[in-house]
Amino acid sequence: xxxxxxTPRYLIKTRGQQVTLSCSPISGHRSVSWYxxxxxxxxxxxxxxxxxxxxxxxxxxxxxSGRQFSNSRSEMNVSTLELGDSALYLCxxxxxxxxxxxxxxGPGTRLTVL
Amino acid sequence: xxxxxxxxxxxxxQEGDSAVIKCTYSDSASNYFPWYKQELGKRPQxxxxxxSNVGEKKDQRIAVTxxxxxxxxxxxxxxxxxxxxxxxxxxxxxxxxxxxxxxKGTRLHILP
Numbered sequence: 057x058x059x060x061x062x063t064p065r066y067l068i069k070t071r072g073q074q075v076t077l078s079c080s081p082i083s084g085h086r087s088v089s090w091y092x093x094x095x096x097x098x099x100x101x102x103x104x105x106x107x108x109x110x111x112x113x114x115x116x117x118x119x120x121s122g123r124q125f126s127n128s129r130s131e132m133n134v135s136t137l138e139l140g141d142s143a144l145y146l147c148x149x150x151x152x153x154x155x156x157x158x159x160x161x162g163p164g165t166r167l168t169v170l
Numbered sequence: 171x172x173x174x175x176x177x178x179x180x181x182x183x184q185e186g187d188s189a190v191i192k193c194t195y196s197d198s199a200s201n202y203f204p205w206y207k208q209e210l211g212k213r214p215q216x217x218x219x220x221x222s223n224v225g226e227k228k229d230q231r232i233a234v235t236x237x238x239x240x241x242x243x244x245x246x247x248x249x250x251x252x253x254x255x256x257x258x259x260x261x262x263x264x265x266x267x268x269x270x271x272x273x274k275g276t277r278l279h280i281l282p
């Protein structure tokens with residue numbers, strides 16, 4: 057069974073631009089969660105989608121948004137990029153959700169904002 | 171709001187010794203507590219998890235204990251090996267559809 061994939065793997069953007077990241081979950085998984093990973097803050101939960109609906113979200117500004125398609129693939133968008141948005145963005149998929157059991161992480165997208 | 175605190179941030183142990191990482195959570199209704207291991211340059215992977223109706227769970231050299239009254243849970247690794255060197259994250263979540271809160275991680279170094 058193929059694992060979680062994310063594209064692109066690396067991105068370099070400048071302040072004020074916007075970016076879209078993509079995540080393809082494991083086949084059969086309906087939940088996709090997104091995380092921001094930075095050296096100082098560890099793993100911070102952004103939001104979770106289940107069957108095309110956002111079920112919950114973390115404490116991030118509205119510049120961070122996402123969506124999920126009918127095939128469970130998910131995208132995350134960050135608008136008006138700031139230097140502090142530089143991070144590794146991980147997505148994870150699972151059958152039932154963040155509290156239901158194991159989440160399978162993708163390799164991440166490394167975003168650098170200049 | 172919900173919070174998970176993890177200690178220590180860095181831990182060095184001699185190969186063969188035991189390592190203990192501790193986490194505390196703020197929401198007493200939390201009921202699922204996974205631990206993830208992230209090796210350098212790799213993605214996090216679940217190593218063990220525990221639910222609130224269980225006090226202890228063991229899988230070979232790894233065990234997790236949960237004290238609901240004190241709202242803390244711990245990861246125990248016995249007979250540590252070089253491949254145990256990694257960053258370990260604890261987490262807590264309320265329900266299967268609730269947001270998950272991670273600790274800030276513990277970098278474990280296994281010394282030869």
